[in-house]
Amino acid sequence: MASVPAFRAGDSAGELSGAWQQVRSLTERLAGPLSPEDQVVQTMPDVSPTKWHLAHTTWFFEHFVLQPNLADYPPFDERWHYLFNSYYYSVGQMHARNDRGLLSRPTVAQILAWRAHVDAAMQPLLERAEDDTELAFLIRLGLNHEQQHQELLLTDIKHVLWSNPLGPAYDEALPAPPAGPATPLSFIERAATEAPIGADANQGFCFDNETPRHRVALRAHALANRLVTNAEYRAFIDDGGYREPHWWLADGWGCVEAQRWQRPLYWSEDSTLEFTLRGWRPLVDEAPVSHVSFYEADAYARWAGARLPTEAEWEAAAADVPVSGNLLERGWLHPAPATQPGLSQLFGDTWEWTASPYMAYPGFKPLAGSLGEYNGKFMCNQLSVRGGSCLSSANHLRASYRSFFYPHQRWQMLGFRLAKDPD
Numbered sequence: 001m002a003s004v005p006a007f008r009a010g011d012s013a014g015e016l017s018g019a020w021q022q023v024r025s026l027t028e029r030l031a032g033p034l035s036p037e038d039q040v041v042q043t044m045p046d047v048s049p050t051k052w053h054l055a056h057t058t059w060f061f062e063h064f065v066l067q068p069n070l071a072d073y074p075p076f077d078e079r080w081h082y083l084f085n086s087y088y089y090s091v092g093q094m095h096a097r098n099d100r101g102l103l104s105r106p107t108v109a110q111i112l113a114w115r116a117h118v119d120a121a122m123q124p125l126l127e128r129a130e131d132d133t134e135l136a137f138l139i140r141l142g143l144n145h146e147q148q149h150q151e152l153l154l155t156d157i158k159h160v161l162w163s164n165p166l167g168p169a170y171d172e173a174l175p176a177p178p179a180g181p182a183t184p185l186s187f188i189e190r191a192a193t194e195a196p197i198g199a200d201a202n203q204g205f206c207f208d209n210e211t212p213r214h215r216v217a218l219r220a221h222a223l224a225n226r227l228v229t230n231a232e233y234r235a236f237i238d239d240g241g242y243r244e245p246h247w248w249l250a251d252g253w254g255c256v257e258a259q260r261w262q263r264p265l266y267w268s269e270d271s272t273l274e275f276t277l278r279g280w281r282p283l284v285d286e287a288p289v290s291h292v293s294f295y296e297a298d299a300y301a302r303w304a305g306a307r308l309p310t311e312a313e314w315e316a317a318a319a320d321v322p323v324s325g326n327l328l329e330r331g332w333l334h335p336a337p338a339t340q341p342g343l344s345q346l347f348g349d350t351w352e353w354t355a356s357p358y359m360a361y362p363g364f365k366p367l368a369g370s371l372g373e374y375n376g377k378f379m380c381n382q383l384s385v386r387g388g389s390c391l392s393s394a395n396h397l398r399a400s401y402r403s404f405f406y407p408h409q410r411w412q413m414l415g416f417r418l419a420k421d422p423d
Contacts (some may be wrong), residue, residue, distance in 0.1 A: 017126045022122050023143045027057060027150055033171045034106045034157065042101025043163040046411055047156040052100045055111045057146040058118050059084040063091065065138055066121055073121060076114045080106065088369040100202055108349035112268055130389045140205050147396040154333065154391045159411050164267060169279035177336035180284035182229055187222035187420055188343055195316035200363055200399040209375040210361045210400045216312040223309055223317055224418040225347045228300065231285035233422045234298050237263060248301045250293025255408050265291035265410045277333045288415045294383050294407035296354040297416035306418040311356040311384040313419060318346045318399040325349065327394045335390055347397055350415030350419035351385040358382040358404035389413035
């Protein structure tokens with residue numbers, strides 16, 4: 001899968017048009033292995049149907065880019081704005097999130113026609129953006145937003161297919177990640193320092209929740225060289241990890257009892273198989289454990305005599321590391337064993353739970369207008385995750401990138417690494 005060039009004000013219109021074409025076409029290619037029947041199913045409130053992702057990303061450009069910036073633009077169907085708005089209450093009401101799977105109409109074919117209509121209408125704006133910094137930023141925001149939904153499309157359809165008793169594969173032809181021994185676990189000591197954290201909005205695209213750049217005092221600590229593996233997590237299970245409340249936060253133990261958790265989300269009952277986008281496959285011991293909640297990651301860390309890193313510790317370690325690894329472009333769509341020496345797997349494989357609440361940085365200011373609803377209003381009761389996953393595009397990530405989930409959620413590609421304080 002071709003990566004998408006980062007676009008900054010001052011790049012040529014052709015480069016932005018290329019980025020537009022690559023992102024928009026990739027979304028449709030990711031939906032390509034699915035039948036129309038696959039694309040309408042919603043298995044739980046956190047999951048959205050595939051066709052909803054195709055439509056919502058199109059609504060974003062029609063509502064926020066085309067209608068305000070292109071005179072006499074003819075919306076494809078104004079009624080659909082109610083159906084495919086997500087959470088932007090300042091622009092109007094929306095169809096209930098829990099009921100997205102009830103929408104048999106518009107059809108997948110109609111939504112693809114809408115996408116083509118929007119793509120064609122965007123061409124003059126892509127050219128105009130060469131000399132319009134605000135318009136260029138808005139388009140780049142929309143493209144990065146669509147990249148987020150590409151990952152959601154894959155994690156959501158994984159839950160849909162896993163929920164089917166037949167256990168069908170998204171794509172049996174996906175290449176398997178290489179198996180083999182993982183790099184031995186070790187801890188890399190990091191000295192106390194005052195680290196710059198966050199993004200400088202003047203140095204290229206970033207989301208508002210990455211700003212402002214500021215300094216954070218870090219105590220001496222050590223980070224694990226890689227992510228926790230399936231075999232290591234199985235040892236926690238075999239030692240009674242899901243039966244002993246001592247390791248768990250109170251809310252986490254409540255989830256264990258209420259949801260009857262006994263293992264990561266997509267493991268078989270005997271912990272020998274794992275559901276993947278290739279269908280049910282043997283669990284690879286050396287691969288990173290994935291689809292675990294914050295509560296499970298935190299409990300394992302306590303059991304292991306360690307803790308989870310803070311997001312500032314993670315970012316300081318990743319600041320000078322190139323964005324590379326097992327990412328969407330590699331095409332495996334599944335975590336792979338760590339094989340590199342030193343600090344590895346900072347980008348790709350799984351999102352990494354941190355111990356940090358998702359909160360505003362000092363001096364944070366959300367984007368003006370309705371787009372200010374994009375990140376800021378979720379800064380409550382969620383935890384920060386870092387580093388992207390095997391379903392993230394490489395050019396979508398950077399060391400300052402922050403995503404966030406509620407601590408009980410685990411349908412996303414979520415894993416973790418350990419940290420320790422000095423003895």
